[in-house]
Amino acid sequence: MVEPERLQVLAKRPTRNGEFVLYWMQAAQRACWNPALEHAIFLANEHALPVVVLFVVVPDYPEANLRSFAFMLAGLGETARELRERGVLFVGRVGNPVEEVLKLTEEARFVVVDRGYLRHQRAWRETLAQRAPCSVIQVEGEAVVPVELAYAREAWSAAVVRRKVQPLWPRFLRPLAEQEPAVRSLDLDLFGVDFSDPESILAKLPLDRSVHPISWPSGTKAARRRLDEFLENKLDRYTEKRSDPLSDATSKLSPYLHFGQISPVEVAWKVSQSGSPGAAAFLEELTVRRELAINFVLHNPSYDAFLGLPRWAQETLLSHARDRKPALYDLEELDQAKTDDPLWNAAQTELRTTGWLHNYLRMYWGKQFLRWSADPQEAFRNALYLNNRYLLDGRDPGSFAGVAWCFGLHDRPFPERPIFGKVRPMTPMAQKGKFEVEAYIARVRDQTQEGG
């Protein structure tokens, strides 16, 4: 049974006849540990109806490109198969999400939808709730603690969220029981695109093809393999080694979490049961930092702009906007990693060619935009653009909060200095003592020469 705090009735309409319960899958692209799916099955069983899962591929999805679509579609093929094994029909469509959902609501008794936190995800759900002829229920599965309980307004630091969520873990950090659908939906005659062949869907979609796909294994099985390997080989050294980009001590689960291919509750539950000395530090990232990022995009209307930064950070950065910069690079030079900083160039090259970057390097990478841009607004814009264009986990609440952190969000003022003002600085020289910079640069060179 899904915890009632995860449910929100977005639209209440008189119950009417309908042939099935429709689950519009959008943020939680998985067939297990998915409270929206389980709630849809629960409702369907109560009314002796089948469940239909609809997924709509949106060709003009904000900031998406061939890299992100290829990863997503590969994972959805597996999700469709797993749903079929549970007797649930998966219908894939291409188009405007609200219009496609509305077409199926004509025959639905209820619509269940999972929860997404970004502006466009919220807007789609609001429009659907206004126009659907039946009740619409939203089920929150992408945060461990439902966000309104975690903190009902914008939180300015991790400490605030930590204090609220930790006491709630015993209630929300637990396995989700799977139910058997009482009525199978596989024989329903509903038009859908075949998701077993992602290549043919990709070939037909009018999308941005300028960013090449990469070979990360996609899907829930791949995510679980990565989680198992992390629990077995890395979690014990997470506390000491997670800040070293050469140690490979973090989970690399963020792309799977971003596409909802694995549940944050499943990950947090398994880590909390591991008894590992690294569990507390990991849970801090997954359930405090990650949920602080969700809080940011949910409550700050300018989460993707310089204006969304705390007032002190905007003021101090603007007061240093005219400081002398070591160099100025335009977006094309930054994109092509043509700066005079070999470490930054290596990080940008890794990000662009592999779709991945270690957290410590993301921090360093993001901070340097200030040193090379005409003003802090341009620095913020370029950093967010490159982050979301190339990273597999880009376009996530963590993307907006992560980039904004480089400009002072969720941080405290530091002693004032040129360019950065009171925002925490990170300079090239200071990195030498932190990790083996030359080894990292050589590794990226080797990786990218191998055909990256």
Ligand SMILES: Cc1cc2nc3c(=O)[nH]c(=O)nc-3n(C[C@H](O)[C@H](O)[C@H](O)COP(=O)(O)OP(=O)(O)OC[C@H]3O[C@@H](n4cnc5c(N)ncnc54)[C@H](O)[C@@H]3O)c2cc1C
């Ligand atoms: C400039 C900058 C840009 C970033 N861009 C993104 C982005 O596009 N997408 C993204 O998901 N994260 C982003 N982050 C946050 C963080 O770097 C990544 O989530 C993390 O590196 C992912 O690696 P991992 O899965 O191995 O993390 P682990 O250390 O294994 O942590 C487990 C999970 O906790 C969450 N997490 C970890 N660190 C953070 C953090 N600092 N803030 C919020 N959540 C966190 C992630 O979901 C992560 O998968 C960014 C941070 C910075 C400083």
